Amino acid sequence: MFDALKERLETVFRALRGKGKLSEADISDALREVRRALLEADVHYKVAKDLVEKIRTRCTGADVLESITPAQQVSVVVYEELASLMGEGPTTLTVSPKPPTVYMMVGLQGSGKTTTAAKLAKRLSKGHRPLLVACDLQRPAAVEQLRVLAEQVKVPFFGPGEGRSIPLEVASGAIRYAEEHLADTILLDTAGRLHLDEPLMQELEAIRNAVKPHEILLVVDAMTGQEAVNVASSFHQRLSLTGVILSKLDGDARGGAALAVRAATGVPIKLAGVGEKVEDLEEFDARRMAQRIMGMGDITGLMEKVQAVTDRESIERMSENLRKNRFTMEDLLEQLQQVKKMGPLEKVLEMLPIPGGAKALQGADMDPGRLKRIEAVILSMTPRERRNPEIIKGSRRRRIALGSGTSVQEVNQVLKQYEQMKQIWKTLGSRGRRGGMAGLRNLFR
Numbered sequence: 001m002f003d004a005l006k007e008r009l010e011t012v013f014r015a016l017r018g019k020g021k022l023s024e025a026d027i028s029d030a031l032r033e034v035r036r037a038l039l040e041a042d043v044h045y046k047v048a049k050d051l052v053e054k055i056r057t058r059c060t061g062a063d064v065l066e067s068i069t070p071a072q073q074v075s076v077v078v079y080e081e082l083a084s085l086m087g088e089g090p091t092t093l094t095v096s097p098k099p100p101t102v103y104m105m106v107g108l109q110g111s112g113k114t115t116t117a118a119k120l121a122k123r124l125s126k127g128h129r130p131l132l133v134a135c136d137l138q139r140p141a142a143v144e145q146l147r148v149l150a151e152q153v154k155v156p157f158f159g160p161g162e163g164r165s166i167p168l169e170v171a172s173g174a175i176r177y178a179e180e181h182l183a184d185t186i187l188l189d190t191a192g193r194l195h196l197d198e199p200l201m202q203e204l205e206a207i208r209n210a211v212k213p214h215e216i217l218l219v220v221d222a223m224t225g226q227e228a229v230n231v232a233s234s235f236h237q238r239l240s241l242t243g244v245i246l247s248k249l250d251g252d253a254r255g256g257a258a259l260a261v262r263a264a265t266g267v268p269i270k271l272a273g274v275g276e277k278v279e280d281l282e283e284f285d286a287r288r289m290a291q292r293i294m295g296m297g298d299i300t301g302l303m304e305k306v307q308a309v310t311d312r313e314s315i316e317r318m319s320e321n322l323r324k325n326r327f328t329m330e331d332l333l334e335q336l337q338q339v340k341k342m343g344p345l346e347k348v349l350e351m352l353p354i355p356g357g358a359k360a361l362q363g364a365d366m367d368p369g370r371l372k373r374i375e376a377v378i379l380s381m382t383p384r385e386r387r388n389p390e391i392i393k394g395s396r397r398r399r400i401a402l403g404s405g406t407s408v409q410e411v412n413q414v415l416k417q418y419e420q421m422k423q424i425w426k427t428l429g430s431r432g433r434r435g436g437m438a439g440l441r442n443l444f445r
Helices: 003-017 024-040 045-059 070-086 113-124 142-153 167-180 198-211 227-239 256-265 286-293 299-309 312-323 329-341 345-350 357-361 368-379 383-387 394-404 408-431 437-442
Strands: 101-106 130-135 185-190 215-221 243-247 269-273 281-283
Touching (some): 003 024, 024 070, 113 185, 113 243, 167 185, 185 198, 198 227, 215 227, 329 383, 394 408
Parallel strands (some): 101 215, 243 269
16 A cells, blocks of 8 residues: 555655765755655645654754764654654553443444454454444445354344344443343444434444443544545544544555544554455554555564464474475475465565565566466475475476476476575575575565
8 A cells, every 4th residue: 555655765765875974955855755755645734744844853953964874864763753653553452341342333434344343353253252233224234244244253243123223222232232142342333424424423422422332443444545534533523532443454545544544633543454354454553564664574564474374383394494404395385375375475575674665576476376386386296206306307397287287387487496495495594584585586486
């Protein structure tokens, strides 16, 4: 989502690095470009102005202008101010010491509120017993949509029924139902509108006053742009929001909402939807987001993805092979299968701190079908061939190509990539983790 902003900032800092010592005029020119980049990213103009002024105040100080590497100092200042703008570190959801904890989901129609409620229920189900409650009785099929999502994420569902014909009655009934069925977390999916209106706010205020939720979470479509600030401000004024959840952060829009909502309302961004799957809801960490915007990658997030798809047995086996400088086709196959589980390849590669950011990946073939073909080639080998690829000569290569539905040329490419990975594996064994990121990139050349 922030590719355009990231590229513009990289261009600004590249120009600064070429100047050596910086003058206040150099910084003014750079900050003019930063401000323009923020506005093009659809950041609210007041937020962009305030951010640039804070950066200017810090960058024109003696500690930056007189430092040995002023361009790097400016980059650090911009990173720190971006992180501060979005809220510094992560903010966790409130959990009531006396169950059930009630989360009230609010937002405009089309913001992804119902889907986000199901994603949050899936996330909470790891340590809690959530209950999804359909309080949206305005949108056609909203109740059925939530019912289907509840089945998908395997959590209980509560909706309108006999004696529950208005949202307030559904919400009140859900409290009693949760207590009777030992659900310790309630997620109220309330009605949205195409735009803010008084009847909507009165309905939401009535539910809030009746059930007294521990969190009122506004779901904001990250592709909304500057209007997101007005929406958040209006909801906060009437409902006293406790948190924001950004949906559709994996989209290709400019993403200014992520940078501006917290600054405009003071309400922390707590979670972010990063994909279409029910598992694609992450804790929002402003520092990690700022790192990605600045082209620093997100190694912490990448390691979390690796840990999520790798079991202890695999880690121990790979560690043992690393110590012995042993790397086989079976190891390569296992790595490929783990990469596939981590999500879209371009999203995984974006988390690497590759110099030049997205431009450095322009020569890579991001077609997921390439992974499948590599996997098919390896699976067409015999166990002996996988453990000793050096025995794969002409006749074996033709047999493998026929068995995998590929060509001899593609088999040769896989073997060449294996040799490159094997050299990187040796480097990892001798120098630790340095140089390992190039291996992942080499798979897609």
